Amino acid sequence: MAGIYLHIPFCKRKCAYCDFYSIANTKLTENFVEAICMEIESQKHFLEKETIQTIYFGGGTPSILSEIQIEKILNTIHKHFNVGKKNEITLEANPDDLSENYLKAIKKLGVNRLSVGIQSFNERDLLLMKRKHSVNQAVTAVKMAQELGFGNISIDLIYGLPDLTKKKWEENIDKALNLNIQHISAYHLTIEPNTLFQKMYKSEKLNLPTEDESLVQFKMLIDKTAKNGFLHYEISNFAIDGSISLHNANYWMGVKYLGLGPSAHSYNLTSRQWNISNIHEYLDTISKGKIPFETEVLTQNEKYNDFVITSLRTMWGLNTEKLKMKFGEKYEKYFLSNSKTYLEKNLITQSENNFTLSQKGIFISDSIMQELLYD
Ligand code: SF4
CATH class of the missing domain: 1.10.10.920 (Arc Repressor Mutant, subunit A)
Known part of the structure; x- marks a missing residue:
């Protein structure tokens, strides 16, 4: 049993808090899909003959890829790996990418879990974070996915945001719970290097909550999700029974995984390896028949x-x-x-x-x- 993680390193623009590796430009997606398919083939022995239980499209913004590109990647995985019949295939998606046709198409391709980057149900916070979508788009996207038969939906939320009051956070949690989703990943804001928020923080333009206020927000999240039947199964993750993210749970259980794409990490019980975090070098190295990774054998x-x-x-x-x-x-x-x-x-x-x-x-x-x- 093993997992495959695909890092899709493109975003429409960079959010103010984010330091994940991605570029705010989508021109290279076609070249990238070619390259990652080559990487899939050349890494086919990394997991030996393990059955693939989970496939996770993360990023960046995987929903930037067209259904045809996702199909190509999935077909290549199926060609070179033994994907189990009972599998979990997750696609991280931003609400503004989720049209009815797109959802129908990816469902047909076998995507059975969506992780929707909502982050907040407050317009002002979305603007501050430089998110591309509105609250209405987020709610509509989740409801549409549910109507089309997606029964395993996760949403991301961020707390500890500038000027986030207790009341505003409570409204956020309530709106999330009202959506009848199966999973919530909620992260406390951290001010990461080289982000817009770091610049604003340095020039004292961010009014961040105190540690005590953040703790109140975290406790509220734990209490409210528990009252609504969610298991707090990992520091930042909450799921209703039967909807724990298999892919993430496997990471924490020490199951082998192969990471593909720039900046992706892999682990096979004895060593860790990670691809270079640069799309241009990634494309260049793959085109020469090599994989741009570093590796370390674990002591x-x-x-x-x-x-x-x-x-x-x-x-x-x-x-x-x-x-x-x-x-x-x-x-x-x-x-x-x-x-x-x-x-x-x-x-x-x-x-x-x-x-x-x-x-x-x-x-x-x-x-x-x-x-x-x-x-
Ligand atoms: S939060 Fe998501 S959409 Fe925003 S820059 Fe980071 S990876 Fe891209």
């Missing part, structure tokens, strides 16, 4: 660190029996002794051999995990 410490980070992110948590089986007693002792302070502060909770982050702990998960890593 035992790095494998342990990955295990800690990925396990603790999820509601299933970290099981110390499993840890001992995989890495031995030395690492188990290390984890147990380092997690003690967090248990005492109720930032981590323990149930038999299972350790999970508490609600308080989730909010400072990065610093907790940092302390649990093996140097």
Whole structure:
């Protein structure tokens, strides 16, 4: 069992907060599709003979690709990999790309999960973030997809935005829940380098919420989604039962995956590799029959660190029996002794051999995990 991730590095324009690798230009999409199909073929042995359970079109903005281009990519994957019959094929999409004809076409191609980049149900916030769509377009796109039979829809939301009041955030969550979607990914805004928000932040044009206000927003999200039957199964992810993102859950469970396209990462249990984050160099190298990636073989410490980070992110948590089986007693002792302070502060909770982050702990998960890593 394994997954394939395809990074589609094009956007209509750059959003103010985003540092994912993409270019705000769509002229190279045709060349890119040719190149990624060549990459699929040349990487056909990376996952050995594993059955592909999940395919994930991420980006950038995958819905910029035409249905014909998506078909070409999927056909190439089917030609070179064994895709399981029970599969999850996700397409990240922006609301302004989702026409009725497009939705019908991608559904026919086997796309059975949509991840719609809504981010906010507030027009002012959408403008501030430089999103291309309106609230109305977002709502219409989701409803249309539902009418056409998409039964597994995720939406992205951002909290911790400038001037985001408790009331405004509550309205956002309510609007999301009213859409009867199956999954929500909600991220706290971070000011990333080389983004418009970073410039605005430096010139003091952003009125960001305090840490306490952000915590209130996060708690509200957890409470409201729980009341509506959503499982908080990963730090930023909420799903109704049966709609957990298989692709993402597999990442956290340490399942192998192959990443294709500029900046995409791959993992096969022993090594990690990542493609160059530059579309021009990517196209150029592929045209010469090579793949522009760097690779590193993981040490035992790095494998342990990955295990800690990925396990603790999820509601299933970290099981110390499993840890001992995989890495031995030395690492188990290390984890147990380092997690003690967090248990005492109720930032981590323990149930038999299972350790999970508490609600308080989730909010400072990065610093907790940092302390649990093996140097
Ligand atoms: S948020 Fe999405 S649409 Fe906006 S720039 Fe980033 S990848 Fe592109």
